[in-house]
Amino acid sequence: MSLGNQIATHLPYLRRYARALTGSQEAGDALVRTMLEKVLSDPSGAAALAGGRVPLYRTFSRVWADAQPEDKGASVSGGEHEAGAQLRLGAITPPGRQALLLTTLEDFTLAEAAAILERDVVEVEQLVADAVAGIEREQKTSVLVIEDEPLIAMQLEDLVAGLGHTISATAATRTQAREAVAERMPGLVLADIQLADGSSGLDAVEDILSLGSVPVIFITAYPERLLTGDRPEPTYLVTKPFQEATVRAAISQALFFRSSQPLG
Known part of the structure; x- marks a missing residue:
């Protein structure tokens, strides 16, 4: 497989990781x-990516590190999620977010995450523990x-309750989701794509977002239907x-990057 094809295979998931890392x-x-x-301007850098996901994510990690402001207390522009996240940077460091996402959302082992972050395994394990504690x-x-x-x-209900959150409602169809939100706007949505009556979780989420800003986590067996690059x-x-650790990490990150408005 050519280098271009290798990168293309992993690119949708790298973009997912980058979105979760930055909140945008x-x-x-x-x-x-x-x-x-x-990478494209440096032949030696391109060759270093031939090893698969780990070198690709390591290269991205270096770019991410270079992009971090020296003054972590500086204001952040670019949207409400970034601004909301800035208010909580004292609770979790950028390396902590990386370690948490790499070992949960991206399903890397601690050893692979350590190779990506160019740190030792014990340090990465501690970063993950500190990140979880800070967000919770x-x-x-x-x-x-x-x-x-x-x-x-x-x-999902048991997992959410175990994290100390409350369940506002559980819906199996778009109509039920609409009815639930009419009674109470949630602070977070966990949504499947294909629902019981053939309706779409995407449409249900669009209904909710038309009423207000709320973080959403999609949980689906068909991620390729969303990771197309053809739409937001x-x-x-x-x-x-x-x-469960992956969902837990996604919930933590979604709440970390929520807007500064009070939660429901």
Whole structure:
């Protein structure tokens, strides 16, 4: 397989990682473009990517590190999610966010994450632990679960409750989701794509977002339907069958990058 094809295979997931890391599709894609431009302008750098996902993410990690402001207390521009995140930078460092996402959302081992971040395994393990602790000190919220499989819905409800959040409602169809939001706007939405009556979780989420800004995590067996680059893509996308640690990390990141408005 050519280097271009190798990169293309991993690119949708690198873009997902970049969005989750920055809290913004625009900011994440800009960093990915910067990385690709550097690689394409340096033959030796391009050759270093031939090893697969780890060297690709390591190269991106270096670009991300270079882009971080020296003054971590400086204001952040670019949107409400970035501004909201800046208010919480004292709770979790950028390396902590990287370590957490790499080992959960991207499913790298601790050893692989250490290679990407160019740190030792013990340090990465501590970064993950500190990141989880820092985020879980944040304000709790109410969660709407849009899921038509009862066992998965129950699993998500138990996970959410275990994190200290409350369930505002559980919906199996777009109509039920609309009715739930009419009664109470949640602070976070977990949504499947294919729902019980043939309706779409995407449409249900669009209904919700037309009423107000709320972070959304899509949980689906068909991530390729969303990671196309043809339309705005979700920042938080978890693939079924999922690991609970992955959902937990996605919830933590979504709440970390929420706007500064009070949660529901």
